[in-house]
Amino acid sequence: MEITQGIIKKLSEAGLKITPQRVAVMQTLCKLRMHPTAEELFAEVSKIIPGLSATTIYNTLDTFVEKGMIKRVKTDADVMRYDAITEHHHHLYCAVSDRMEDYFDNELDEMLSAYFERKQIKGFRISDIRLQLMGDFNERKQTQ
Amino acid sequence: MEITQGIIKKLSEAGLKITPQRVAVMQTLCKLRMHPTAEELFAEVSKIIPGLSATTIYNTLDTFVEKGMIKRVKTDADVMRYDAITEHHHHLYCAVSDRMEDYFDNELDEMLSAYFERKQIKGFRISDIRLQLMGDFNERKQTQ
């Protein structure tokens, strides 16, 4: 399992013990590209680790966030979501379906850094520019 | 009270009954420029309306959002926040202090619409572009 090896490496680099729970959570989060909630992850990871505790999901996600291995993302809804992609990127988001997709755009990023290098904001030092592109996915047939 | 008149006008335009609770919530939300949470609003509005129910805050905010009179905003933390400003704008946000400030920038907006008019995203139609500028407010003396 190539993927598993990568995860194990990441875990030990972060100084964390390699547990089946952690491996499974990271694996699942990488697989689900939908920015799942803790509950969604709990359901999914439980398939791999029967008897898994919900608390472990929360613990694990918190730990991963602390170590910078994953990121939190928020939508307009009242649940925290998680993102396996830690590299800088933006999000496409449809408020109606609460669906969120990743958006990478280097040209955009360069344009924005150039812009804010020129136009400083008084009293604020920017460390990261996140775009949330609101709109709708041209969902096939809007039915369903 | 000029301000109160404006609020009353907005309420009736939205087809809502003018209640002291609604007026006080809107008034307070406009005054607090900090994107308060429902709980913060509850505390603040309670000063004006003693015996106010927390439920009323939630009801009122939901109604206002539905009518497009206010907006929800989210930070990395686990609470919903509300914004009296419905005009298009962006946010400066410091994750450490969980502080959020408004950011208006027409030049930026024009640059971005021009950019995305040219560079279409397959399968997604943009309706709004929201920037979250992460960073830190040059807080005087970082102490406290």
Place this chain on the structure above:
DNA sequence: CGTTAATTTGTATTTATTACAAACAAGTTT
């Protein structure tokens, strides 16, 4: 005023998340 429908309130409930301590297991030491 009196009527009516919308709104508010209080209470109970749900959902998401966190706190905590005992049980357990990963990684290290011998």
Place this chain on the structure above:
DNA sequence: AAACTTGTTTGTAATAAATACAAATTAACG
């Protein structure tokens, strides 16, 4: 390999934020 140590997981209980619901209240209208 067995014992040790410490971090991790688990289950349960608690909290926080938000929602459901029905009775009490009140704004708006005639």
